[in-house]
Amino acid sequence: MEKILLVGLTSGAIETSHIEIVSFVILMLIGMNILCVWTYLTHQKRQITKRLSIDELTGFMSYQAFCEVGNKIIRESNDEYSLLFMDIDNFKYVNEIFGYEEGTRILQEFSMKLENYFKEAKAISRVGGDRFAIIVKREFVVDSIEKDKIKEYNQGINILDQISHDYYRIYISSGIYHIDTNNVDIPYCIDCADEARKKEKFIYGNTCSVYSKDMAKASKVKNEIVHSMEKGIENKEFTMLYQPKVDVKTNQIVGAEALVRWVSGYYNLIYPDHFIPVFERNGFILSLDYYVFERVCESVSKNQKMKNLKISINLSTITLLEGDVLKQLTKIMEKHSVCASDFDIEITETALIQDACKAVLKVDQLRQAGFSVSMDDFGTGMSGLSRFSEIAVDTLKIDKSFLDRASSSLKAKETLLAIISLAKKLNITTVVEGIEEQEQLDLIKEFDCDIYQGFLFSRPIPQEELIKLL
Structure with missing residues (x-):
C-alpha cells in the first residue's frame, strides 16, 4: 500500500515538472515573438521617421x-x-x-x-x-x-x-x-x-x-483685406460706379462700364488694384463677381434709362472658367427680371492663355444666351492679334497704354490703325479706353474708332449722376 502511494506521488511530480517545462518554453516563444514584433515596429518607426525627415527625391530635409x-x-x-x-x-x-x-x-x-x-x-x-x-x-x-x-x-x-x-x-x-x-x-x-x-x-x-518693411505693411494690409472681405459683402460695402462709353462720331452715351469700389469702415475707400489681386489669389473673386452682377441687375431693373444702355461687367478669368457661369448669371437675371442683351461681359486674354478651349466654349455659351462679349485690356497681354482666330468676341477694348505709345511712336500709331482696321473687317466694335485729352480723341476719330471712354468725357460716377447725363 505504501509502495503504491509512493509511485503515485512520483508520477504526479513528474507531470508537474513537464507542465513547468512546457510553460517555460511557451513563455520563451511568446517573449521571442514579442521581441521580434517590437524590433520590427521599432525598425518601421525609424523608417517612417526617416521618410518624414528626408525628402526622397533630393535627399534634403523634409x-x-x-x-x-x-x-x-x-x-x-x-x-x-x-x-x-x-x-x-x-x-x-x-x-x-x-x-x-x-x-x-x-x-x-x-x-x-x-x-x-x-x-x-x-x-x-x-x-x-x-x-x-x-x-x-x-x-x-x-x-x-x-x-x-x-x-x-x-x-x-x-x-x-x-x-x-x-x-x-x-x-x-x-x-x-x-x-x-x-x-x-x-x-x-x-x-x-x-x-x-x-x-x-x-x-x-x-x-x-x-x-522690406514696405512689404510687411503691404502684407498686413493684404491680411486685413482678407479678414474683412466677407463682412464687406454682408454690409454692402462694395459700391458701384459707372464710366460712360461714348460714341466717337455723335459724342452720345451708348453704354457704361460698371466699376466696383470698396468703401470699407476700416480703410474708407479701397481701389480695385489693391483688393482684386488678393481676391483672385484666394478665390473670393467668384463671390465678388456675382455680387457685382447682382447689384448692376438690381439697378437696371429699377431704372428704365439704365435699360436703354448696354452695361459692361468685368468677369475675372477664375469666374469665367470655374463652374457654370451662365447658370449663375441667368439665375441672377431671372431674380431681377432683366435680359442678357442688356449686358456686355468683359473678359481678358488671361482666360485664353490659361485654358483656351474652355474659354472659347464659355464665351460661345454666353453669346448664344444673348450677352455680348468684349476682349478687355487688348495690347497688354502676351498674345495680341493671334487670339482673334481662337475666340469670337463682339467688342475689342484697346488699352490706354496702346494709345499712349501711338501718340509718340509712328510704328505704334500704324499698329493701332492696323488693329482698328482689322476689327472693322471682322465686324468687331472697337473701344479705346483712357481718353483724357482732345488730341487723343482726334486721333481715334481719324482712325475711325467706334467708342471711347475716359476722363475727357467723365470719370467713373454713381448711378444717379449717370442717369442725369442721359
Whole structure:
C-alpha cells in the first residue's frame, strides 16, 4: 500500500515538472515573438521617421524637419541668419513639355547645384514641388548680394546644357528674409521670403528681392483685406460706379462700364488694384463677381434709362472658367427680371492663355444666351492679334497704354490703325479706353474708332449722376 502511494506521488511530480517545462518554453516563444514584433515596429518607426525627415527625391530635409531644425537654430544661436526662398519659374511647363521623368531629373540636378553652392548652409529643404528654402548666416547673404553672387548663382545654376533642351531656358526667382528676432518661426520666415520673391516674379529672367518693411505693411494690409472681405459683402460695402462709353462720331452715351469700389469702415475707400489681386489669389473673386452682377441687375431693373444702355461687367478669368457661369448669371437675371442683351461681359486674354478651349466654349455659351462679349485690356497681354482666330468676341477694348505709345511712336500709331482696321473687317466694335485729352480723341476719330471712354468725357460716377447725363 505504501509502495503504491509512493509511485503515485512520483508520477504526479513528474507531470508537474513537464507542465513547468512546457510553460517555460511557451513563455520563451511568446517573449521571442514579442521581441521580434517590437524590433520590427521599432525598425518601421525609424523608417517612417526617416521618410518624414528626408525628402526622397533630393535627399534634403523634409519641410517638417527643416522647420524643427530651423526653429532650433534661430532660438539657440547668437548668430544672425537669413532665409532664402527659391522657386523655378513655370516649372509645370517643363513637366508638360519634357515629361515628369525629365522634370524629376532636373530637380535632382538643381538640388546638387544648390548643395554645392551653399556649402555654408545650416539647413536646406525642398519645401514643396519646385520650391526650396535655405538657412544661412546673414553675412553670407549680405556679401552675396553686395557682390551680386545671388544673381550670379541664379545664372550659373541654369542646367540648359545638361538637359540638352537648348530652346527652353530655366529661370529662378528668389526671395530673402533677414531673421531679426528669435521669436519668429520658420513658416513665417518662409512666407516673408516668398512675399519678397513675388515682388519681381513677373520680371523676365533670374530675380532676387529682399523682404522690406514696405512689404510687411503691404502684407498686413493684404491680411486685413482678407479678414474683412466677407463682412464687406454682408454690409454692402462694395459700391458701384459707372464710366460712360461714348460714341466717337455723335459724342452720345451708348453704354457704361460698371466699376466696383470698396468703401470699407476700416480703410474708407479701397481701389480695385489693391483688393482684386488678393481676391483672385484666394478665390473670393467668384463671390465678388456675382455680387457685382447682382447689384448692376438690381439697378437696371429699377431704372428704365439704365435699360436703354448696354452695361459692361468685368468677369475675372477664375469666374469665367470655374463652374457654370451662365447658370449663375441667368439665375441672377431671372431674380431681377432683366435680359442678357442688356449686358456686355468683359473678359481678358488671361482666360485664353490659361485654358483656351474652355474659354472659347464659355464665351460661345454666353453669346448664344444673348450677352455680348468684349476682349478687355487688348495690347497688354502676351498674345495680341493671334487670339482673334481662337475666340469670337463682339467688342475689342484697346488699352490706354496702346494709345499712349501711338501718340509718340509712328510704328505704334500704324499698329493701332492696323488693329482698328482689322476689327472693322471682322465686324468687331472697337473701344479705346483712357481718353483724357482732345488730341487723343482726334486721333481715334481719324482712325475711325467706334467708342471711347475716359476722363475727357467723365470719370467713373454713381448711378444717379449717370442717369442725369442721359
